[in-house]
Amino acid sequence: MQIYLPVAEIPINIIVILIFGLMTGFIAGMFGIGGGFLATPLLIFVGIPPAIAVATSTNQIIASSTSGLLVHLRKGNVDIKMGLVLVCGGFVGSFFGMFIFKALQKTGQIDIAVSIIYVVFLGAIGINMMISSIKELLQKKYGITWEKKKDSRITKFIARAKKWPLQVNFPCSKIKVSIFVPLILSMLIGVLVSLMGIGGGFLMIPAMISILKMRPQVVIGTSLFQIIFIAANATFLQALSNNLDIVLAIFMIFTSAIGSQIGTKTSYKIDSESLRSFLALLILAVCTKMLISLFSKPESLYAIEFIK
Amino acid sequence: MTLPRFDKTILLCLLTALLTLFFSKKLLANPIISGISANEIEIDTSFKGAKILLFGAKGYVGNVVVAVRGPKKDFIITKKDRIFGVWYNGKRVNLRDSYSYYSLFSTFSDQKLPEQLLSDLELGKDNLSFNFYGDIENKNDSEDFKLYFIDKLEQEKLYSTNVKKVSFLNETLFKVMLEFPKTISRGTYSVDIYLIDDGSLISYQSIPIYVKQTGISAKIFDFAHKESFLYAVLSISIALFVGWFTNFCFCRFFGQ
Numbered sequence: 001m002q003i004y005l006p007v008a009e010i011p012i013n014i015i016v017i018l019i020f021g022l023m024t025g026f027i028a029g030m031f032g033i034g035g036g037f038l039a040t041p042l043l044i045f046v047g048i049p050p051a052i053a054v055a056t057s058t059n060q061i062i063a064s065s066t067s068g069l070l071v072h073l074r075k076g077n078v079d080i081k082m083g084l085v086l087v088c089g090g091f092v093g094s095f096f097g098m099f100i101f102k103a104l105q106k107t108g109q110i111d112i113a114v115s116i117i118y119v120v121f122l123g124a125i126g127i128n129m130m131i132s133s134i135k136e137l138l139q140k141k142y143g144i145t146w147e148k149k150k151d152s153r154i155t156k157f158i159a160r161a162k163k164w165p166l167q168v169n170f171p172c173s174k175i176k177v178s179i180f181v182p183l184i185l186s187m188l189i190g191v192l193v194s195l196m197g198i199g200g201g202f203l204m205i206p207a208m209i210s211i212l213k214m215r216p217q218v219v220i221g222t223s224l225f226q227i228i229f230i231a232a233n234a235t236f237l238q239a240l241s242n243n244l245d246i247v248l249a250i251f252m253i254f255t256s257a258i259g260s261q262i263g264t265k266t267s268y269k270i271d272s273e274s275l276r277s278f279l280a281l282l283i284l285a286v287c288t289k290m291l292i293s294l295f296s297k298p299e300s301l302y303a304i305e306f307i308k
Numbered sequence: 309m310t311l312p313r314f315d316k317t318i319l320l321c322l323l324t325a326l327l328t329l330f331f332s333k334k335l336l337a338n339p340i341i342s343g344i345s346a347n348e349i350e351i352d353t354s355f356k357g358a359k360i361l362l363f364g365a366k367g368y369v370g371n372v373v374v375a376v377r378g379p380k381k382d383f384i385i386t387k388k389d390r391i392f393g394v395w396y397n398g399k400r401v402n403l404r405d406s407y408s409y410y411s412l413f414s415t416f417s418d419q420k421l422p423e424q425l426l427s428d429l430e431l432g433k434d435n436l437s438f439n440f441y442g443d444i445e446n447k448n449d450s451e452d453f454k455l456y457f458i459d460k461l462e463q464e465k466l467y468s469t470n471v472k473k474v475s476f477l478n479e480t481l482f483k484v485m486l487e488f489p490k491t492i493s494r495g496t497y498s499v500d501i502y503l504i505d506d507g508s509l510i511s512y513q514s515i516p517i518y519v520k521q522t523g524i525s526a527k528i529f530d531f532a533h534k535e536s537f538l539y540a541v542l543s544i545s546i547a548l549f550v551g552w553f554t555n556f557c558f559c560r561f562f563g564q
Contacts, residue, residue: 004355004490006521006528011355011490059543066551108386108400232544239540242533246543247353253547257554265558298388298395302456305384 007245008052014251016046021060021252025259028064029071030267031279032220033201033227035256036061037122037286040198043248049306050111052245055238060252061199061231064260065224071264072221079218082170083225085179086186086204090230093190098237101195115290117195122287125206129280136273158211174215182212186226194234199227202283216272339367340503340511347515349488350522357490360517362499363483370505371415372474374484375431376517378409378466379495385453399443401453406438408493410461411468413484415476422507429502429509433458433469465489494519 004011020042028035036057043053072078104110138144164178185207193200204223208214214222238244267275342364349358366372382404389398412431427435438457440450461467466489476482486499496516503511521529532539 002354002356002490004351004353004525006353006525007532009493009529059547062544062547063551063554066548067555070552070555108397112394112396228548235544235547236540239532239543240536242536244532244539244543246528246532246539246546249543250546253550254554257550260551261554261558265562294394296395300456300460301388302453302460303386303388303397304457304460305386306381 003247005048005052005245005248007242008048008248010047010049012046012048012248017248017251018255020046021255022259024057024060024252025064025067025256025261026263026266027259027282028061028201028256029068029260029263029265031201031263031275031282032068032072032205032223032267033199033279035064035201036198036231037118037196037202038282039252039256041286041289048248051243052248055235055243056245056249056252058199058231058234058238059244059249060256062228062235063253064256065199065227065231067257067260068264069221069224069228071261072224075221077218078221078225079170079214080222080225082182082212082214082218083222085182086222086226087229089183089186090190090193090200090226091233093187093192094194094230094233095190096187097191097194100191104195112294114196115294117192118290119287119294121192121196121203122283122290125202126280126283126287129206129276130284133273133277133280137277140273158213170214175213177212185211190230193230199231201227202279205279220267339370340372340501340513341365342501342513342515344486344499344515344517347517349492349517349519351492351494351520351525352523353525355490355525357492358488360486360488361483362486362501362515363481364501365480366482366503368479370503370510372413372482373416373426373429373431373502373504374413374474375429375500375502376409376411376486376497377407377500378497379407379493380405381408381493382406383457385457387453399449401440401442401444401449403453403457404439404441406457407436408495409466409488409497410436411472411486413472413474415474415482416471416504422504425504425507425509431502432471436469464491466491488519492519494521 001014002011003014020039024035024039024042027033027038039057039060040050040053043057044050048056069078101110104113162178164180166179167176168179169176186204189200189203189207192203201223204226205219208219208223209216235244270278342362344363345361346358349360362374364372382402383406385401385403386397387399387401388395390396414431426432430436436454436458438450438454440453444450444453458467458469462469465487472484474482474484496518499515499517501513501515502509520526
């Protein structure tokens with residue numbers, strides 16, 4: 001079934017879009033991420049122009065995150081105070097990120113830069129998550145324990161951050177931390193978010209667990225909470241520059257919101273260690289795919305971009 | 309009244325024949341006369357491409373060449389290069405004011421082409437001129453970019469530079485089926501009909517075809533461009549509402 005997209009100005013098979021929406025929504029709800037790092041490449045793959053793909057998937061992220069967030073809210077698993085702090089940092093960071101994006105766009109190397117950033121971050125986080133979740137699983141099943149390195153960089157950093165000014169209590173997350181820690185963290189992620197055109201959930205979640213040491217139950221809900229704001233901001237800017245196709249977005253929105261509900265429900269049935277290793281696998285798969293495409297000979301040496 | 313296409317063709321041909329009879333005097337002064345089955349292509353949500361029939365009559369001498377040219381657009385073409393095994397965007401070229409659609413029909417047999425005239429009229433693959441800007445170092449570069457551009461657009465059926473034949477119904481009546489793929493751009497297309505004899509242009513006629521978005525599709529396009537602020541707010545609200553609504557429905561019907 002073909003439908004003509006008015007802003008993208010191309011026809012597209014709507015069934016494919018509906019399936020993509022469901023898939024990304026499911027993954028988004030399951031892992032508490034926006035799903036942008038999956039939706040954008042998928043849309044580009046079926047022939048949507050990259051600019052439209054990025055804009056449309058940010059809009060879809062709002063829907064899937066809202067849908068997932070409400071489930072967590074009802075269970076009281078959202079630290080709104082922490083979420084708002086992260087949103088503030090994220091906005092500042094994405095503002096800087098946009099400047100870097102524009103500069104890279106001028107040199108014509110933006111897609112390569114984006115791929116390399118994806119590979120580096122997805123790779124680092126994927127491997128890290130994989131190792132830690134395997135360790136946890138082994139510990140649970142066979143009682144094997146590892147000696148924890150007491151002087152790892154993260155623990156050193158956390159120890160130092162204890163002396164920073166403006167220590168704030170986050171009762172819901174059960175942590176007390178200097179407000180600068182989440183602020184700086186979300187700023188750094190914000191820069192990457194606007195460079196990669198995603199919500200940044202897969203970066204935020206590991207950071208919340210290992211650096212902020214938040215209670216694992218509230219991590220996903222809080223991450224979804226801040227993603228909504230980041231994605232709304234991005235959608236707004238994209239729509240102003242005429243990159244958003246509302247027809248494409250609506251189809252993605254409906255199915256991804258449904259997918260997100262199913263995903264969120266499923267996530268409560270699976271223990272958090274396996275959940276984390278699934279996410280690690282997914283991240284590593286996307287990373288490998290990008291790595292291969294960086295090194296493999298392109299189908300055509302040339303590419304045509306159409307200027308409106 | 310809708311007629312099957314076959315009947316339509318016959319009707320158009322009859323019409324042309326009548327025109328030829330009545331306007332035979334005019335035809336002597338202006339020895340080619342033609343028309344098309346539709347002046348407009350409307351792109352709506354179910355657009356799948358369009359076909360337009362061009363028909364016409366000419367005198368006994370001369371060859372007919374028909375060129376269809378789409379609105380001029382700007383393009384960026386990049387060529388990938390490799391450094392340490394990683395493929396990156398090497399040369400980057402701007403292509404300004406190039407036809408977004410180009411297709412060619414003619415009655416010439418291959419040997420007797422009036423090269424000079426065809427080149428003056430920009431007819432044929434070798435005679436299309438392109439304005440390249442950017443990383444162009446020599447003639448080979450622009451030739452490579454040009455060949456790639458034509459090749460790519462031919463794959464997408466937007467260009468056809470392999471001259472297609474004009475079919476004749478008798479010695480003077482001809483017809484051409486113009487095909488537009490679903491990916492055509494909006495704008496004004498021109499169907500240019502040339503009558504060439506002995507290396508010189510005897511007669512020329514140009515018919516415009518307007519390609520535009522219609523219906524809801526056009527309304528959305530206009531809304532997105534003219535009221536982008538509202539458009540942005542609306543898109544975000546829809547997303548938030550749908551997110552809330554699906555959650556509400558799931559709770560209602562499937563429980564917690």
